[in-house]
Structures are given as C-alpha cells and as structure tokens.
Amino acid sequence: MKTDDLVAMLATGATAAPRRAAGRRLALALLAGLPLSFAILFTEYGLRRDLVQAMFWPMFWVKVLFPLCIAAAAFVMAQRLARPGVPVRRAWIGIAVPVLAVWAMAALAWFNAPAEERMPLLMGESWRVCAVSIGLMALPVFAAALLALKGLAPTRPALAGAAAGALAGGVGAAVYALHCMELTAPFLAVWYVSGIALPVLVGAVLGPRLLRW
Amino acid sequence: MDSSRRTSDAEAALRSLFLRGLDGDAAAYREFLQKLSAHLRAFLGKRLFGWPDEVEDLVQECLLAMHNQRHTYQSDQPLTAWVHAIARYKMIDLLRAKSAREALHDPLDDDLAVFAESAIEASDARRDLGGLLQTLPERQRLPIVHVKLEGLSVAETASLTGMSESAVKVGIHRGLKALAARLRSKAP
Numbered sequence: 366m367k368t369d370d371l372v373a374m375l376a377t378g379a380t381a382a383p384r385r386a387a388g389r390r391l392a393l394a395l396l397a398g399l400p401l402s403f404a405i406l407f408t409e410y411g412l413r414r415d416l417v418q419a420m421f422w423p424m425f426w427v428k429v430l431f432p433l434c435i436a437a438a439a440f441v442m443a444q445r446l447a448r449p450g451v452p453v454r455r456a457w458i459g460i461a462v463p464v465l466a467v468w469a470m471a472a473l474a475w476f477n478a479p480a481e482e483r484m485p486l487l488m489g490e491s492w493r494v495c496a497v498s499i500g501l502m503a504l505p506v507f508a509a510a511l512l513a514l515k516g517l518a519p520t521r522p523a524l525a526g527a528a529a530g531a532l533a534g535g536v537g538a539a540v541y542a543l544h545c546m547e548l549t550a551p552f553l554a555v556w557y558v559s560g561i562a563l564p565v566l567v568g569a570v571l572g573p574r575l576l577r578w
Numbered sequence: 579m580d581s582s583r584r585t586s587d588a589e590a591a592l593r594s595l596f597l598r599g600l601d602g603d604a605a606a607y608r609e610f611l612q613k614l615s616a617h618l619r620a621f622l623g624k625r626l627f628g629w630p631d632e633v634e635d636l637v638q639e640c641l642l643a644m645h646n647q648r649h650t651y652q653s654d655q656p657l658t659a660w661v662h663a664i665a666r667y668k669m670i671d672l673l674r675a676k677s678a679r680e681a682l683h684d685p686l687d688d689d690l691a692v693f694a695e696s697a698i699e700a701s702d703a704r705r706d707l708g709g710l711l712q713t714l715p716e717r718q719r720l721p722i723v724h725v726k727l728e729g730l731s732v733a734e735t736a737s738l739t740g741m742s743e744s745a746v747k748v749g750i751h752r753g754l755k756a757l758a759a760r761l762r763s764k765a766p
Contacts, residue, residue, distance in 0.1 A: 367703070371638050372611040372641065375754075376608030377726050382649045387650060449650060449660050450655065520667040577762070
C-alpha cells in the first residue's frame, strides 16, 4: 500500500476524536479501581474499630493525606507521560515533598524517643503485613491505570509505569490507613513508603513490556 | 532563520488542519496527513540515511500511530512537540530492533526540525500494509475495507455485513490498532 493510499484510508470516514482523553481515562481507571480496593479492605481487613475516634488525631490524617498527596502528584505525572511530547515538569515534587516530610517527622520522633522505645516506634505491631497489604490494596487501581495508559501513548514507558504505580500505591496506602492501627511517623516512613514503592517498582519494570504501542 | 520561520508557519497550518480533523472534518484531516507524511519523510529520511529503504515503512508506521493515538493530542501543546515525540519513539523502536544504536549519526533532540522540510516524493514502502490488512480477523477487516477503503458509511457497512453499527466502529478502531501492532512486530 502506498503512503497516499494509507493517508486516504485513515482520513476516510474519520470521526471526531475525544478530547482530553488522558486525564479522563486515568480518572475512569481510578473510579473503577477504587471500589475494588475498598472491597478488599472490607472483606479481608475491615475498618479499624475506633475509626471515628481516630479521626480526631492529627497523626491519623497524616497517615491518610500523605499517600493521597503522592497519588495526586502521580496522577498529574501519569497524564503528562501518557501524551507524547508533554514534559513532566515539576509534578515529581508532589511525590518527593510528602515522602521527605514524613521522613523528617520520623527522624524527629526517632531521635526524641528513648533508645529502648525506638524499635517499637519503627516496627509497630504490623510491620510484617503493612507493605504487602498496601500493595494488595493498590492492585486494582494499578491494573486499571496500566490499562488506561495502554490506550494512550506513553513514550517513556518505564516512567509511565512507575507513575501508575505511585498513583495506585498512594491510593492503596490511603485505603489501608483506614484499617491500620499504627500511628507513629517512623512506621509510616518505612513501611508505608515501602508499600507505595512496591507498585512503583513493579510499574517501572512492567511499563516497557506492557505499554508498547 | 528562514528554516525557523518555515517551521512556525508549518506548525500553524498543520495545527489548524489537525484540530479541524480532530473535530471530525475528514477533508482537513486528509490534507493534514498528506502534509504530515511529507514532513515525516524528510525528517526520517535525514536521520535514517543509512537505510533509505526503511524510511517509507517508518513514515507509514508513524502515520498509523499518530492516527491511532490522535486522542492524546491536546490543543494547549505545540503540534511539533507531539509529532516529534511520536516520530522519535518509532524511530528509536526501529533502531533498537535493528540493534544498531551506533548508527545514530544525527542528534534526535531538536524537535523544531520536524516541520523544517518536506519531501513529497514517496518511495515505495517495502512492507505491504494491504497484505497485512488481509491477515486481520473478519470482524476487523470488513469494517476497515468497507468504511475506510470503499468509503461506505458505518450504517451501510453494518447492513452489508450484518454487524451492529457499534461493532463496525469497534472493528475499525481495533483493526487499525492491530495493524499498527503487526507493523511493529514485522520490523526487520
């Protein structure tokens, strides 16, 4: 087929294309994945019993909001990476700042605590399950976001996959925070950040394989 | 500076055609694709001068990719940047497939250059898209043949093939994507 014939073929019957598809499809992915994350929370984990009371503690909100900030920044990054030729600009700062803030809070708590209380601050009661649980909660959003990216045009697939992972990890951690009893900054700084980093790494590895177009 | 002037003129002209095309104006879209293919031919020809035979194949692959992903263009972005990013992505894909990275003679990074020149003369593509089209399953091939090649409407194609109208549209969409995937895997 000659190129002119291809041009004619592509143009014939071409209908209007959807606008702002990147943001919309990623938002749809979020809407599709989030109920499933909550389903996992309710069926496998359950809300923490003192949830209403916990809402009066600032640390509870740190635990919910720092992953949500990461998810928001990752959303912006992913929808930029999904469009060819669009620079990511400073969206990554929105991921770095919450992580650094939690690390700073953790360092403060760690050095202010007497030596024998430090390990309990860090390990809490649930360090074994925390990161994996966050990864599990992140899974539905992660899969949906990768699917959305697949229908778009990421030219840097590893980075795009990582951004999808950060979006999913942030959402997953915020959902898991409704179950988790831990309230110390060192715990968040290590186990929550690990839980979010898990889908980021998986996304960076899977991106180049799954997101070719 | 003459070249940068020509580039910005081309950007404006192509962009307005493309935007009309995105709104469903098929004639403007066709003109856009025609001009775009000339620019791509010059841009890729210059960078792939080691393999003149690959140029037309890559032009076609880029056109198909840009058509399939046209929903990722937003009007707040320079068209040059979008086109360049896709052409570059497809070119790197090809070079990687040939595992000939050392053959990158020319920097790939000046995105102003995409529209700087145009080459109207098409050499023959080596890969036969028409032949690849025959390998698609019927539910994708028939909608493409009737709507995109014969110019029938979606409704006419639906009654001709006994498919529903939405199946015809989905068939076109998936078929063109499958065609792009086959072009990619056929990269020599």
